Amino acid sequence: MDEWVLNPTAHTALDEILPCVDNATAQQTLLQSRDVTHELVNLVDKIINTVTNRNLPPAAGSLYYNQSGPLMPVLCNPYNPNLTTRSCAPGEVPVDNAREVWKNYTCQVSPAGICATPGRMTPTIYGQFEAAVNISYGLYHYVPFLVDLQDCTFVRETFTDISNQYCPGLRRDSKLIYVGLVMVSVGVMLSLILWVIYARERRHRVYTKQFTG
Template identity: 50%
Template sequence: MAMGEWVENPHAESALSNILPCVDQRTTNNTLVQSKQVVTNIVSVVNRFIYSIADANASPNDPNYYNQSGPAMPPLCYPFDSQLNERQCTSQEVSSSNASLVWKKYECQVTEYGFCSSVVGRVTPEIYSQLVGAVNESYALEHYTPLLLNLQNCNFVRETFQEITSSYCPPLNHYLKVINAGLGLISVGVLLCLVLWILYANRPQREEEFVKPSFAQKLKHRFSKNRNNNNNNTNSSLSNAAGEV
């Protein structure tokens, strides 16, 4: 079965290998490592801004000053450690899944010049939207890259085919055997009906063949009887004539 052969060795030449080209595990691992590095770089850029600008009590003469004040804004959590292994976020960090909700509390109202007009606020609405956009990109790379790589190396397809071949193929084979047996019985029945029809169609012709000779014999017998009667009458007439003479 082509599906079973492909599940056992997806990189071999088979009927499905041209339809589902798969990359090797090494390429998949390299792609996953690069995606983790990109996520780490995005988190580093976001946290650098939070530490150096948003949470900094800058003076009015500072070019990064926009009247930010109030409690310090929590940094974004690094999902991976230095070895790119998964790590747990600390209580002082916010994860990429809820960073937008937490940081919304640190958003300030701005004046027409772009400065915070409220007493408490660490980011302007424009800065907040940029930070949330970066977090969304980090979240997408962190959570969706493994799923996409499962499609790239055909793990998802392989698991699906394994489930199909183990759970659905045996009952399907049983039903196919039953269907084949039923079709065989139907074929035999049709063949028998055809034979009986041929025998029935030839039956009247055979009866006519038997009827025709018997009818001819009856006519021959009748003609013979009439001829004998005529001969007897002739002989009687001759006898009478001879007696009279």
């Protein structure tokens, strides 16, 4: 196990059960997931800025649904254009709680499908935004962990913790068991030697008595 942790590319027995990919491939997967998240958040924010947060007239056609009321916050993009991580700016809502925040900006619709109460989104639009947030949330929170599984980083860290926390005690206990077994073996061997000596001495005495008798 220690050999594989130190050199995961070496051919060991763990290769048969841990099909790890190289780090470059894993990092490419991570960058692609970040790119998808970045573009998806940009698309959501574009719709918010150009449709939901604008008081469009009925002449806007399908983009008009009588949206009104306080402006809803845009979604925080966790990545910069170069795909490095970024912090949320004031007025942005994080991916983690965007769904709860945006519920407050949902209107009630009339039979015609437009807002009958103040709000920036119809329930249908909210559902579409919610689906986009769910995808972004999954990519942002779970892909890094899956990438760690892909290149076996998680497995190496787990094995390292096991080796550091449990193996020293296991090695110490194993040595004690080994020493105990050696002592038992030596004791058995000495007993056999003494028994052989005793048996020969006893046989010698019997022969001596018979000869002198």
